[in-house]
Structure formats: C-alpha cells, structure tokens
Amino acid sequence: MQYFFNTWGSLEKKLLRARHILLCADFDGTITPIKPRPKEAKLGEGIRLLLRKISKRRPFIVGIISGRALKDIEEKVGVKGLIFAGNHGLEIAYKKKNFIYPAAKRYVPLISQIARSLKKRLAPFSGAILEEKNLSLSLHYRLVKREKLPRLKEIFFRIIRPYLAAQKIKLTYGKKVWEVRPPIEWDKGRAVLWLTQRLGPGRAFTIYIGDDATDEDAFRAVNKIGGISIRVGRKRGSSARYYLRNTKDAQRFFRRIGSLKK
Template sequence: MHYKKQARYPTKTPPRYMKNIFRHWDRLKEELSNRYIMLFLDYDGTLTPIVSSPRIALISREAKELLNELSNSPKCKLAIISGRALKDIINIIGLKGIIYSGNHGLEIKGPKIKFATPVSARYKAILKHLKNNLKKKLSFIKGAFVEDKGLSLSLHYRLVDKKNIPQVKTIFHETVILYLVRNKIKIKTGKMVLEVRPPSEWDKGKVVLWLLTRQRFALKGKNVFPIYIGDDKTDEDAFKALEKKGLTIFVGEPKVSYAKYYLKDTGEVFEFLQKVLVLLNARNIC
C-alpha cells in the first residue's frame, strides 16, 4: 500500500537548470561587495561528503577553521541548517556564536535564539510506536537502521543491498500509511533516507526566511544578503524560498532545481567559501 505522492515542485514558478557559480563569480562578488552576508549551510553532502553512515560523516579540522573565520567576520552571520538532530549538529560543528538548526528547521539554537517546534504527547507516542515497529519489521534486512532524532525519525537504507531496497520502502510505507492519511505525521524523502516528521508546515525554506527576517530586524533594516548551499531534496524548500532574494547553490552535478547555481562537490564548496572569506576580509580592511 502506498500513499499518493505529492508533486515534486508544487509551485507555479518552474525549476531551472543551474549555472556554474565560478563562471559568474566576477559579477557576483561586485553584487556582494557592500552587503552583509547571511550564510546558510547544509551539513551532510555540503560540508562533508555523503558516506555510508551518518556516524562517520565528520567535518575536517581545516573546514571547521574556515567556518570559524567566516563566523568571526563582522560582515557575516553563519547558520548551519541540517536534517540532523540539533544536539548532534551542535556537537559536530562545535562553534560558538553561530546559529544551528536541526531536524530540517524543527529545532533552532543560537545567540539569543532557542526554539523547538511544539509537538503533542500523542505525536510523541506515535513516533515511539513507529520506531519500534520499523525496527522490528526491518530487523532481518541488513544495513537498514532507524535513527531517533527526538522530533523525527530517519530510516537509512544506504547500506542495504540494492535488491532489498524496494522491500525496505514497502515496509516503511505500510507502517506509516495509517498515520499519514489521518494527517498525524508527514514524511520526507532524501538521499537514501525516509523521514517521519510532525504534521507541520515548518521546513528549511520557512526557517531560513524566519532567520533572515530576524537578522534584518537585529541590524535595523541593513541590507542582509542570503547565501544558501545544500545538496538534498529538502534543500529545495530553501532554494525556492530564497528565489530572487539571494544566492542559491546546489552541491552536485547540475540538474533541474530551484537553485540558480551549483558546485560539484564539497571541495568546491570550500573553494567558494574561501572566496567569500577573501571578499569579507578585503571589505574589513577598507
């Protein structure tokens, strides 16, 4: 039994093929020259390559030092927007003075910010029930594992043999369908992961707009320019939200997306971030 899939891009504005950002950097750096930059970064697949298990996807020391330099610039605000649990992403990055958003925006913590999407006791009970059921039903399929992220569940199947993946998806759908059709939960799909989330409209797109508005208010209307970099389906919400408002960058091979630009891999992400840092430092000298 399967639920009815939503349209991938349920908006009027059509997605587009993206451009290589380095080919347009000379023009873009002029546009950024006098603006306060708010830098939104996904974690998995953006700051660290996608690996077999999220437990071993750790950011390098050099990358962390670069993020620290960016966060210390008076012309930049850094926010990590991750699908991981908030506590997890804070422990991994470990930088003070920046904004962290976990669970695709369901949780936020930073300077003078602390927020968690309110959920009912009923939802918590449903989540616990689904976790136990999924673990039991998937126990015989090697490589499948369920991650409890507090406000959500993630079913990872990257390590599952390809021939067993359809069975994993079927088990997931059959387990959640009753709660899904009654609007007790929502589901999200990502790179080799299926997620159970609260029945809330809050997503990465809404969280970046909320944080952007908050930052503009804190800076008394100063021209705050958002840059968002991400690699997964959930980042499309942010790309769409920031369309015509800022710089949206997909990580991976170019495809149809709401992102305007792309970087091929995490190596190019850090090459781009170095360029942003050089630009910020040049402005600080002036």
C-alpha cells in the first residue's frame, strides 16, 4: 500500500487521459470524521463545496456510497447532481431514478422483526444505538461501557444466531458497529461496478475512497477494472492500493482532484 501523494505524478497522467472519471467515496470516516452518534456526523462546508465543484466539471461523475440509508446520506451531503448509494449499495439514486436491488426487498419484514427484538433488550445498555435502515440495521456500541459490552454482545448474537444459522441474514462488522444485512451477493463493490456499466463498458476510469471493512469489496472491484483504490488510514491486509492518513488528508485529495486541468 503506497501513500497516495507519493505517487501523484503518475496517477495524474492517468486521470488526464481519462474520458470519464467516476469518483466514488464513502461518507463516515472518509469525507467526514466518525462521530460517537451517527446523527451527529456533519459534512464540512469546505468538502461540500469541493464535491459540488468537482461534480460540475468534466470528466467527473461523483458518487457517495454509504452504509447509511439512502435518504439519510442524501440529506447529510446536501449536494444535488451526485450519485448516491445507501445501505452499502442496495439502494441507488442515479439520474433522478431510484434503484433498489430486487432481492433485498423481501427481507424488509425480517430486518424489522429483528430490530423489534433488539429494541426490547437494549434498555439496560446506555449508549447502544440501533440504526434502522429499512433494508438493513446497524447496532453501534461505541458509547457502551466496556464492562457491559460482553453482555450486549451475548444478547445481540442470541437474537440473530437463528437467522444466521438459517442463512436468512448476513452479519458484517464495521468500526464499533454490527450490521445485519440481507444474505445476498450485493455490496459496495458490485454497486460501483453497476455504476460503471451504466456509463458504458470501458468508458469510465474509476476511483474509490473509503475507510472501513465494507469498503474492501469496492477496493477489490475497482482494482479488477484498473481503477484507483484508496483507503483512509493505512491498514495491513487491505485491498486498497493507496492510502491517505485521515479525513483531513482526504480533503487534500479532493482539493487536488478539483484542481486538475485537462
């Protein structure tokens, strides 16, 4: 994994040759710092202006690919004209149309049932935050006291274990969060590939920037099509080819991208 700005010269040449550039980024931990409570995350005005500026320039097409619900991420970013993907790509807003991965819809009642079961048991755990996102759910435990975490984990897995055993759900792990998702072969990587195909085979040079475990699918997908995969925060074993140190470094990345002259 190389530091992105150490290789900027050669990467810049690739970007200048590209006819179309699909620039996709995660939200939390990538273009804005992770907050203890998901609702507290706010996009800085500086990065918002950069996203707006880049999206209005050729050859860029800008997408935000998040684990948040689609409506939530659209409101958090607040920039018109971008592509938005929520629930790790299960729902996508593209060209004024909303796409929901068909197989995901039938799991909505099941996800809701699990959420109800969890809510009944979360009262003793101050700081546990259940994020219901229709197509998936997340249980954030960043604010839960350390001595209570083992008990919370025990209850959580007792509730979801039967569904996991029956392959009715999929469990993924993020930064201080457990995520319950439909057990289908769709993720951020497949969402990014879906978008590149909409632009036409071989037409878009793709960049993906993210920071968490669920972004690894996108890193691998982008690598396969010869794009640029960037992780915010260096991590051994990541599929990303390049890294940035933190969200401030990511803002520097967007400034550099925004200053490209073709």
